[in-house]
Each structure stands twice: as structure tokens, then as C-alpha cells.
Amino acid sequence: MPRITWQLIRTARRKHPLLPLLLPECRTVEQAFMELRWLMREQRGGGGRGGLKALCQKRGRGWPIQYLLGTQPFGPLEILCERGVLIPRPETEQYTSHLAGHILKHLHPRTQLRIVDLCTGTGCIPLLLHRELSTAGMASRVLGVDISAKAVRLGRRNLEHNKQELSPSVGEDVQFLLGDVLDVECLVKAIERRFQDGGGVVDVVISNPPYISKEGFNKSTGRSVRNYEPRLALVPEGGDGDVFYPAIARAAEKLGAQAVVAEVEGWEQAERVKREWEGSGVWEGVDIWKDFAGIERTVVGWRCAGWEWIRDGPDVVSYRDWEE
Amino acid sequence: MLADRNLDPELRPLAVSDIASTESSLSTLATTITQSLVTPHPFAHLSALVEIRPGAGGSEASLFAGDLLKLYTTYCDDVRNWPLSMVSLTASTEGGDGVQEAIFEVEAPGAYEIFRGEAGVHRVQRVPATEKQGRTHTSTVNVVVLPSFPEVELGEGEEDPDCIIDMKDVRVDVMRARGAGGQHVNTTDSAVRMTHIPTGIVAAIQDSRSQHKNRAKALMVLKSRIAEKRRAEREAEELALRRSVTKVNAGRSDKMRTYNYIQNRVTDHRCGFSLHDLPSFMNGETLDSMIDQVRKWQMERDVENLDTR
Numbered sequence: 001m002p003r004i005t006w007q008l009i010r011t012a013r014r015k016h017p018l019l020p021l022l023l024p025e026c027r028t029v030e031q032a033f034m035e036l037r038w039l040m041r042e043q044r045g046g047g048g049r050g051g052l053k054a055l056c057q058k059r060g061r062g063w064p065i066q067y068l069l070g071t072q073p074f075g076p077l078e079i080l081c082e083r084g085v086l087i088p089r090p091e092t093e094q095y096t097s098h099l100a101g102h103i104l105k106h107l108h109p110r111t112q113l114r115i116v117d118l119c120t121g122t123g124c125i126p127l128l129l130h131r132e133l134s135t136a137g138m139a140s141r142v143l144g145v146d147i148s149a150k151a152v153r154l155g156r157r158n159l160e161h162n163k164q165e166l167s168p169s170v171g172e173d174v175q176f177l178l179g180d181v182l183d184v185e186c187l188v189k190a191i192e193r194r195f196q197d198g199g200g201v202v203d204v205v206i207s208n209p210p211y212i213s214k215e216g217f218n219k220s221t222g223r224s225v226r227n228y229e230p231r232l233a234l235v236p237e238g239g240d241g242d243v244f245y246p247a248i249a250r251a252a253e254k255l256g257a258q259a260v261v262a263e264v265e266g267w268e269q270a271e272r273v274k275r276e277w278e279g280s281g282v283w284e285g286v287d288i289w290k291d292f293a294g295i296e297r298t299v300v301g302w303r304c305a306g307w308e309w310i311r312d313g314p315d316v317v318s319y320r321d322w323e324e
Numbered sequence: 325m326l327a328d329r330n331l332d333p334e335l336r337p338l339a340v341s342d343i344a345s346t347e348s349s350l351s352t353l354a355t356t357i358t359q360s361l362v363t364p365h366p367f368a369h370l371s372a373l374v375e376i377r378p379g380a381g382g383s384e385a386s387l388f389a390g391d392l393l394k395l396y397t398t399y400c401d402d403v404r405n406w407p408l409s410m411v412s413l414t415a416s417t418e419g420g421d422g423v424q425e426a427i428f429e430v431e432a433p434g435a436y437e438i439f440r441g442e443a444g445v446h447r448v449q450r451v452p453a454t455e456k457q458g459r460t461h462t463s464t465v466n467v468v469v470l471p472s473f474p475e476v477e478l479g480e481g482e483e484d485p486d487c488i489i490d491m492k493d494v495r496v497d498v499m500r501a502r503g504a505g506g507q508h509v510n511t512t513d514s515a516v517r518m519t520h521i522p523t524g525i526v527a528a529i530q531d532s533r534s535q536h537k538n539r540a541k542a543l544m545v546l547k548s549r550i551a552e553k554r555r556a557e558r559e560a561e562e563l564a565l566r567r568s569v570t571k572v573n574a575g576r577s578d579k580m581r582t583y584n585y586i587q588n589r590v591t592d593h594r595c596g597f598s599l600h601d602l603p604s605f606m607n608g609e610t611l612d613s614m615i616d617q618v619r620k621w622q623m624e625r626d627v628e629n630l631d632t633r
């Protein structure tokens with residue numbers, strides 16, 4: 001990463017007087033210019049130049065641009081973002097689309113799929129899954145669960161916000177529920193109650209739980225993440241990054257799920273979670289998906305041989321810089 | 325008749341006036357014949373995708389790339405009233421209004437026919453704002469103009485149009501930040517790069533925060549570039565049958581137009597046409613008259629090619 005020199009600041013100022021304000025967070029003039037254009041293009045409620053300047057100042061201090069603009073694209077959806085709820089990540093976007101495509105390829109189109117997303121945050125995963133499946137003609141019901149009332153409210157608002165892009169049945173098919181994933185008994189009961197009307201089983205449990213350890217939070221998160229995103233969404237209480245995974249697998253088992261899919265931090269945690277799930281003896285097989293950057297990002301388990309196809313992850317397809 | 329010494333002096337003025345009117349109707353007729361001889365360009369009815377990149381001349385070239393971008397945007401806005409949408413805009417690292425790359429789409433039927441003559445090397449001669457000794461610099465900007473294809477679904481038994489590609493042949497890469505990714509960072513990386521493996525043609529787009537949208541745009545640009553390449557190849561083959569390809573292609577890689585700020589003049593080297601008011605040209609006000617001349621020249625060239633068939 002280039003150092004911010006006087007030279008760089010002068011160059012930025014010559015291009016646009018507000019550009020230097022963005023440099024502390026954006027680092028390069030190109031990135032700053034791009035973000036300035038996004039800020040100008042998308043800022044809500046006008047506010048004129050003064051409004052824009054205030055936005056640039058905040059961005060320079062590390063405010064995530066998604067909180068400033070109030071949105072983050074997620075597949076074809078526009079997910080509302082606000083402080084207190086984690087911003088959806090591109091890795092999550094990738095494996096969620098991949099899972100939807102994979103399901104469409106391997107399951108009968110008349111399947112009525114039931115999916116539970118634990119630790120749902122903005123609700124980005126349930127909404128994108130439902131969108132991708134219904135566009136291809138597959139019916140699904142998806143339930144998002146979160147311990148944060150703010151997240152549950154935002155999930156519902158996101159459903160409304162994306163109504164245009166979603167199928168008409170989404171209002172009935174996608175629901176959000178307040179609940180504690182670590183209290184498995186209670187969680188399973190609440191979910192069963194929601195799904196009662198049709199046999200009471202769930203096909204897939206997916207989750208992107210808080211997975212960063214206390215040490216990792218201080219050492220390896222970005223400044224903007226550390227200072228502006230909710231710690232509740234990132235670090236499990238007690239500071240052990242692995243605590244959610246046994247609970248997720250147990251909930252999946254009790255709900256009768258055919259497959260369980262969970263995001264992880266990288267290869268070390270992926271290996272630990274894989275070992276733990278294999279050791280439980282519940283799953284026929286457990287495997288790891290890499291993300292676009294080649295990092296072990298998702299652990300998947302399947303219950304019977306008929307679901308073994310789920311072991312294949314998305315393609316590793318990335319490059320570092322334009323110059324490369 | 326005029327050369328006839330024995331001609332009645334009274335008839336002479338009549339004959340002279342006749343010549344003038346005949347000449348003018350001849351030239352109209354010639355244009356009409358030219359137009360009817362030359363089959364319209366196969367993509368003439370399409371929208372245009374215009375790409376601007378600095379060539380030789382460093383930061384001065386990227387500044388002029390910015391000027392050309394302004395010329396075309398005001399021309400579309402004020403003169404044509406054509407909707408123009410920016411596909412991708414990358415600022416130069418040098419500061420100022422310089423542009424490293426600009427790609428925009430002019431979404432109007434027939435825009436390709438109007439813009440295709442703008443493709444080529446634009447040369448600028450002027451004293452850059454940063455030049456202290458008042459020396460004139462020469463730099464160049466490359467403009468590429470491609471037809472922009474509407475989304476088409478291939479019906480049964482239909483011929484493959486130029487822009488159809490098999491998605492199996494396309495490699496899609498996304499740009500990523502360094503580091504652990506996932507929950508650790510909240511960067512906005514949404515850039516997409518597509519490579520058409522059989523031809524090696526690449527399209528990279530980073531303009532939107534939405535990777536989904538960048539994908540759609542990259543695919544559009546990729547298709548246009550591939551179609552243009554296929555068409556150019558076919559055209560070259562046809563021409564090779566008629567006459568030596570080199571002769572016709574001369575001028576393509578060469579500069580096609582010069583903007584001389586010191587002489588307040590813009591000259592198109594293909595048709596030999598000059599305008600002597602650069603500011604109004606750079607405002608887009610007189611671009612139309614230039615484009616007309618270039619299209620005339622293009623048509624004449626196409627007729628020449630017909631001759632040698």
C-alpha cells in the first residue's frame with residue numbers, strides 16, 4: 001500500500017478538492033476517485049457540497065462507505081445497511097449464489113425447499129437464496145434467525161426494500177425470527193413452530209456466525225471494521241471464535257437437515273470445524289469450499305449419499321491488481 | 325461547346341449558366357449514386373460503445389483524453405440529445421481532469437454510424453498548462469468505437485450473429501483485496517475482468533459498487549469487442565480478395581486528426597477537412613460538420629473499393 005505523501009495529496013487535490021479527505025482510508029487516488037463518484041452518485045437527500053464534504057470527512061476517518069450510503073449490493077439485490085448490523089461481504093455473496101445455483105442443478109425443480117439461515121444480520125442470505133431459486137422456478141421457504149432485534153427489523157425492511165426484484169410470494173416465504181443460536185433446544189423448537197404446517201423438516205441450514213477470536217479482532221481486522229461494525233456480529237462472547245459451529249451442526253441435525261453450510265475465517269478454522277463435525281458422527285461427509293481468492297471459506301456437511309454433490313465449491317477466480 | 329470559336333456570342337452566357345446548374349445537380353446525383361452503391365454498414369443502426377485512452381505523451385495525453393470525453397459528452401447532450409451512459413471511467417494518477425480510460429455507451433439507434441468515423445488516433449499540439457518554457461507538446465489519444473449489441477436470445481435455427489459467444493469460453497475473474505477477507509475487512513472490491521479465451525480479448529469493469537452490474541457491463545463490452553474483431557476480420561478477408569489490404573488500411577494506425585491549439589485549427593487528415601475555431605469545436609458545436617465530411621470520405625472510399633471488385 002502506498003504511503004500518503006504530500007505529492008499524493010497534491011495530486012488528489014488537483015483532481016478534486018474533496019479527494020484528499022478520502023485518502024487516509026482509500027490509500028490510492030484511483031480508489032479515492034472511484035469512491036468520490038459513488039458518494040456523489042448515490043448520496044441520499046442531496047445535501048449539496050457541504051453534505052458531500054461531511055461524507056468525505058467521515059469516510060476518511062474510516063466510516064464504511066456502506067453505512068454512509070446506506071446500502072451494499074448483494075447479487076442483484078440492494079441490501080440496506082445501518083450501524084449495528086454487519087455489512088454483507090463479497091465472499092458471502094459468492095457462496096450464497098453458488099449454493100443456489102448448485103441446488104438448482106441437483107434437485108428436482110418441483111422441490112419445496114426449506115432453508116434456515118442462522119445469524120442472518122441484514123437478511124442478505126435468505127433474500128438472495130429466495131431470489132435465485134424463485135427466478136429459476138423453484139419454491140422455497142427461508143427463515144432468518146438473529147439475536148439482535150435491530151438485525152431482525154432490518155431483515156424485514158430489506159425484504160420490503162427489494163420487493164421489486166423478488167417474487168410476489170416472498171412476503172410469505174421469507175421470515176425473520178429473533179433467537180439465540182447458542183441455545184439450541186429453544187432455537188429448534190421455535191423454528192419447528194414456524195415450519196409446523198408442512199411436515200416440520202428443514203432441508204438446509206446455512207450460517208455466517210461471528211467467527212473472529214478476541215486476539216484476531218485486535219490483530220487482523222481492518223480499522224473500519226473494528227471501529228464501526230458491531231462486535232456482536234464478529235466476535236463470539238467469551239472470545240473463542242469456534243463456539244458457534246457445534247451449535248449450528250446440532251441445530252441442523254435436530255431439524256433433520258440434509259446439508260449444513262457455514263462460513264469460516266480461513267483454513268485453520270475450516271480444518272477445526274471439519275474435524276469437529278466429522279467427529280460427531282452425524283454427517284455422511286464434510287468438505288471445505290474455497291472462495292474466489294482461494295481461501296478456505298465455507299465448511300459443508302451432508303447427511304446422505306444423495307446430497308454428496310454439495311461438496312463442490314465455487315471456482316477460485318480472482319486477481320490482485322489491474323497491473324498484474 | 326464553349327471552346328467553339330464559331331459559337332454565337334449570345335448563346336455563350338446561356339451555356340455558362342447551364343454548366344453551373346448541371347454541375348450542381350451532377351454532384352447531388354453523384355452523392356445519391358454513391359449512397360445507393362454503398363451498402364450500409366451492417367451495424368449502422370446500432371448504439372455505439374466509445375472507448376478513449378491516452379496514447380503517447382504522458383499526462384498531457386490523458387488531459388486531452390479528458391477533453392475529448394468532454395467533447396463527446398456535450399455533443400451527445402447538447403447537439404444530439406442522445407442519452408449517454410458511462411460504462412467505466414478511470415481517472416489518471418496525474419491529477420487534473422486527466423483520464424486513463426473512459427468507456428461510454430451512446431444509447432441511440434444509429435449512433436454507431438455517426439461515431440464510427442471518430443475511431444483512430446487523435447493528435448494534439450499545444451502548450452500544456454504545466455509547461456513553463458512555453459514549448460509545444462505533441463501527444464496522442466486513441467479512440468475506439470464499437471457497435472453496442474442489444475441483448476439477443478438466439479432462436480432455433482438462427483445464424484450466429486457476430487456478438488454471440490459461448491459462456492463456456494469466458495473466464496470471469498474478480499478483483500480482491502490483500503489479506504484474510506471475510507469478516508475481517510469491509511472493502512468495496514467489485515471489479516470484474518472477463519477474458520474470452522479463444523480470442524484473448526479482455527474486458528475489465530470496476531465502475532459500480534455492484535459486482536453483479538459490473539459483470540453485466542463487462543459482458544456487454546466483451547461482446548462488442550469480439551463482434552468488432554470478427555467483423556473486421558471478415559472485412560479484411562473480403563478486401564484482400566479485391567485489392568491489397570495494406571493500401572486500404574493505411575491511415576488506420578496513423579493519426580487521423582490533428583488538434584492544433586496554436587493555430588486554433590482542427591484538421592482531419594483522411595478527408596483533408598479543416599475547421600478554424602477550436603473552442604467551439606471542443607464544445608461539440610461544430611463536430612457535426614466534421615462528421616459529415618468524414619462520412620462523405622468514408623463513402624467515397626467504399627465506392628473506390630467497389631471499383632476494383
Ligand SMILES: C[S@@+](CC[C@H](N)C(=O)[O-])C[C@H]1O[C@@H](n2cnc3c(N)ncnc32)[C@H](O)[C@@H]1O
Binds near residue numbers: 086124232
Ligand atoms: C457475521 S454476522 C453475519 C450477518 C449476515 N448473515 C451476513 O452474512 O452478512 C453475524 C450475526 O450473528 C448475530 N449473532 C451474534 N450472536 C448470536 C447468537 N447467539 N444467536 C443468533 N445470532 C447471533 C449478530 O447479530 C450478527 O448479525
